[in-house]
Amino acid sequence: MQSLFFKVHRFLAKVEREPLVSWGYKYLESLGLVYRNCHSRQLSTVYLPENMSQEGSGLSLKEVLEKLKNIAPLTLAESWDNVGLLVEPSTPKHVKKIFLTNDLTESVLDEALLCQADCILSYHPPIFVPLKSLTSRTWKERVIVKCIENRIAVFSPHTSYDSVQGGVTDWMASAFGSDSEVAPLTLAKAHGIHTHMIEIAFPNSAAGKSTITEFQTRLHEVISGSGEQTTYDVKEISISETKMNLPCSALLLPQIVKIFHEVKKGSEEEHIRIMKYDEIPQLHCGAGRLCTLKRPITVSKVVELVKLHIKLPHVRLALIPGKDMDALVHTIAICVGSGSSVLRGVKADLYLTGEMLHHDVLDAVHNGSHVILCNHSDSERGFLSTLAVKLGNEFQQAVQVILSREDKDPLVTV
Numbered sequence: 001m002q003s004l005f006f007k008v009h010r011f012l013a014k015v016e017r018e019p020l021v022s023w024g025y026k027y028l029e030s031l032g033l034v035y036r037n038c039h040s041r042q043l044s045t046v047y048l049p050e051n052m053s054q055e056g057s058g059l060s061l062k063e064v065l066e067k068l069k070n071i072a073p074l075t076l077a078e079s080w081d082n083v084g085l086l087v088e089p090s091t092p093k094h095v096k097k098i099f100l101t102n103d104l105t106e107s108v109l110d111e112a113l114l115c116q117a118d119c120i121l122s123y124h125p126p127i128f129v130p131l132k133s134l135t136s137r138t139w140k141e142r143v144i145v146k147c148i149e150n151r152i153a154v155f156s157p158h159t160s161y162d163s164v165q166g167g168v169t170d171w172m173a174s175a176f177g178s179d180s181e182v183a184p185l186t187l188a189k190a191h192g193i194h195t196h197m198i199e200i201a202f203p204n205s206a207a208g209k210s211t212i213t214e215f216q217t218r219l220h221e222v223i224s225g226s227g228e229q230t231t232y233d234v235k236e237i238s239i240s241e242t243k244m245n246l247p248c249s250a251l252l253l254p255q256i257v258k259i260f261h262e263v264k265k266g267s268e269e270e271h272i273r274i275m276k277y278d279e280i281p282q283l284h285c286g287a288g289r290l291c292t293l294k295r296p297i298t299v300s301k302v303v304e305l306v307k308l309h310i311k312l313p314h315v316r317l318a319l320i321p322g323k324d325m326d327a328l329v330h331t332i333a334i335c336v337g338s339g340s341s342v343l344r345g346v347k348a349d350l351y352l353t354g355e356m357l358h359h360d361v362l363d364a365v366h367n368g369s370h371v372i373l374c375n376h377s378d379s380e381r382g383f384l385s386t387l388a389v390k391l392g393n394e395f396q397q398a399v400q401v402i403l404s405r406e407d408k409d410p411l412v413t414v
């Protein structure tokens, strides 16, 4: 009896020590990944493949950013968004630990500091509305100031990860298994980093050749200063003319045009032509998803699958007037986070999102779509576990990936 008592006691003590083991961690465990405490205080947990040492050799911040952008190019982000590197240390940064969170709150930042994180990936951008000061007056300013003081880089992928194939929205769609067809509600369009092609003609005279040399010298300075990767070609296209073709970003375009006007000698034969690339639809990428089930399921089953997927005991449901939980669902329109604008007007049996305004929910059910709401960040956070696995593969042994434990939706059902 006594030994059973001690076993139960030890079990309860363990549960009490680790009350907030999230389902994300259990998911990682199911993938054969183990967790080790990154600090003697059990605030946070490092997940590492079993054969990975605690301390990786690290990568430069530049290399880390390239790998983060490999998951999804930033050009997939919505135009209103603020994605990419938001805080950069002033001297070269070596990254040994990257810390993943949905929201960079003050308590999450304290956790990242305890873990000695070098880089924080915050899904939601901690700087969105431009800051007018960096003081201790607001929590958002305090967070950024602390990151700067501690030389922590901050990167936010936000809607680029929503849009990309295999990103946050596809993660949510995977709640309904592989027996369904999934397509973006709106296809993303992008033109990559290079938005323009510049074509410059130079005369083959001695003066023309000296202009080309001067132009190229100045061009290399601008390109290397920007960190942009571009190659160009220079070709003699006739006895009298040489042409340069140079792809560039919208950011570099004005600087290159300025150089051209500064180096040209006023000859009529030197001229510049600028062409803008068309945006190309990006297959399988874009805002929202329409999930078409091969076999219809009941509203009740959809609710069950969603709860299972996001590991929460509650969701909120609005039924179409006159329908009940046994109503059949064939199509599900999904938008993670706040879904009103993306889902408005979409024809689907059910809308699944994090949050919607009252009047938008009323419109949806009266227009023939049931609505399931599962809290804004709870509709997004689960993807971080999938991302941790992807990044683990990208970084191999070099960088530790840490999932925040403090990060949670501020709303709970009581």
Ligand SMILES: [Zn+2]
Binding pocket: 124, 336, 337, 338, 376, 377, 380
């Ligand atoms: Zn969101």
